Amino acid sequence: MTSERHAADLLETVARQVDGAEVYELHSLELPVRFAFGELESLRSVETAGRALRLIKGGRLGFSTTTDLADEVTLLRNALESAEFGDAAPFQFPEEQPAADVACFDPQVEWLDEEKLIAMGEQIVEQIKAYDDQLQTEVSIHKSVQRVRLLNTSGLDVEYPRTGLAISIEVTRTREGDILVVYDSASSHRAEDIDASVLAEDIIRRLRWSERVVKAESRTMPVVFQRMGTAVPLLPLFSGLNGRQVFLGASPLAKELGEQAFDQRLTLVDDGRLDHASRSAPFDDEGVPTTQKPLIEGGLVRQFLYDLKTAGLAGAQPTGNGFKSGPSGGGFQRPPNVAPSTWLVTPGSQRVNEILEGLNEALLVEQVIGLGQGNVMAGEFSNNVSVGFLVRNGEIIGRVKNTMIAGNVYQLLRDQLIALGDEPSRVLGILHVPAIAVDGVGVASRG
């Protein structure tokens, strides 16, 4: 578009009227492909661009966004209006600091065209069909190529390309009186990290283990969280270790910095630089270099996550965790907020089999319904186990149905940790986590 003004020109215009300003610009080319009921359903070509302007005037913060890159008048007017009575800005826009070289672009992803993406989907569908042709398979494949540009009046000028490839598979088995839904997903900046056949194979493994339905006893018992199941004990920590919730006084860990709040075998690292991980980048969305740091080390709470604003309010250092998207999405329209990068939990030494063999009776939980519902802040969970297995002395007895698990994550990870598995899995594009075995989980079953 000829009338499109460059971000640098916009910043220059704005700079004269304010104390500080930041322009964030995102250009995206995306190809989402969907298969439903084992057939190609739709393919979309998406070309979008958007701009966010954040500024400080009279010590107050203003923010606005637009997709109309030619109309900077409205953008500036909106941002200035917002700054008239905005919150006091407890920070300055940062100068450019040296950042690590983080791999987040892969030409192999850029080269994936419509035909190749469709072929990937067809292969997944065929693989599932070869196991059981009565299953319903849905596949989503999402390819993206983006250009991020961030500049501010402190002299920061950052531009980098990034690619993304994400696949999700959902398989439904419908039988009279029993419907089973099994799903999985993977995402990365790099094509070779996404092995669709491994993903499909693991779905088939869960289907195979689900042939027989058994009933668990209603009582307190050990639970081994595996793969997506690990989100149950870890999800509340997204809030608990978020510097904003700590500052606001809502996090149960608010006063635990340096304290032994978890079992000493638990070490959790937030890594913004992990090569190719889908949440990695050289800088966060405020231009602060991303970092790699333990949040929990040997059970001690070491660090909370901060963006510029929260760090300013709390008198802490920004950690490179100011992102425009949280674990559940976002976009250039959002102001930056505290969000995790990739979380790595240090593995233990036992294989999952060995852990299970050491337990008389346990539930192996791989997928739940109701994640994130309820009193997450306090660490409470209460989930329906949608894919989970009753295991006796290491032997898979069958799949449990109509079964709820409940507990408190903070209490379980402090007092009830049995073991951590030896092999981490990549889960939900954000966790690299081994199996987590805990005792004392409430199990209620019916039917």
Added chain:
Amino acid sequence: MRDLIVQALEHSSADYTDIRVERRWRTEVVYQREHLHNASASSEVGGIARCLVGGGWGIAVFNSIDDLERKVEDAHRIAQIVSTKLPETVELAPVAPVQDEVRVSLQKDPRTVTLHEKQELLKSYNDILRTYSDSIVTTNARYTDSFQEISFANSAGTFIVEERPDVTLMLAATARDGEANIQTAFEQVGRAAGFEAAEGQEHKAQAAARRAVNLLAAKPARGGSYTVVLDPLLAGVFIHEAFGHLCEADFVFKNARLQEILQPGRTFGVKELNVLEDGYIPGLRGNAKYDDEGTPRRRIHLIRDGLLQGFMHSRETAARMGATPTGNARAISYRFPPIVRMRNTYIDRGNASFEQMLEGVQNGIYACAAFGGQTELEQFTFSAGYAYEIVDGTIGDMVREVVLTGNIFETLKNIDLIGNDLQIYGGAGGCGKSEQSPLPVTLGSPHVRIQNLTVGGRAQ
């Protein structure tokens, strides 16, 4: 704009083409504790073109309207690729072409209310939340408004311009007692209306703060099987999540086994059970005179007199299932094609009074509001926002951490009483389906009583 769209349609040689262009104005104000976390206004323009060629869809999404013709060509090219891969081709049920302009008149158009006024209003609610009690440690108050102007046109001669306003308010308070006892409660408002819908909601702020504090003293529910009375809000969430989604035809139209289970005419509940899906009730968030395929709205029964009646349809699912489109093809924005979605979904009123529902219940739960809900086909879970014990026919102590779970088909049949006090709610969030969230919808119900429902909980 109109000329650009008409011209691009004329240029298209696809079997069918439609174009949807959206202009949208939004504001958001957020308070957390005493901090104004965000106050911003944004504007957005974008479009989507769909081409049907040889029975396959091709779709192109864009921000640059000047590129419209090129984007239609792109959609055409993709449709050609897709059409070679399909075992069965897509057909569209007929909808009469229409020319219409749907303008709304709002008491207080949010585009003319200053950001400052919106911030002041939210601050006044946030102050109520914050100062209600010393136990309140933090708050989360959010005001949003959105005004969409959507132009929809297709190659069959339809051209519709429709305005859709939306205003929401979310007021949450978090109370804390010691290290581990942290409780959150919230109230929400959502209307297809102007700024006025967000005014005068002080009582909601008070209710949220009071409840957060009361929850500190509530005891966790004991897991087990109970007679459960759902309040209209939670019953509405239940019918939307657990049942409504199953009646979206794109869920069943290619699934023979699910069609056997969801056989119209099959008994799904007591004779008093009626579930409706309505495209227009004044002021409600799910309203649209036309859906995002240009189909005029209809009001349909999903369940009538306890029997499954029918499904919600797009033009594609209606053609496949030999039905009539119902006006349920909706998209959250220009970034997505329309898919089958709910609008205003509710259980219709019955005859029972609240007192009748409590009668004879020895050991039950009165579950209210919802922290959230999720379903995987027949399985569902819902977290009540708060709840009370029912002891010997009367409401007892407040309990918390009430999570309801079960099988939708069994649970619908276990509804034995339906109240006479229908209420419909438009929350501050919306509905999510595949990658499209949040879509403004409403949901509702009278009080309903369910026998033998599982409540999860730590205390056994």
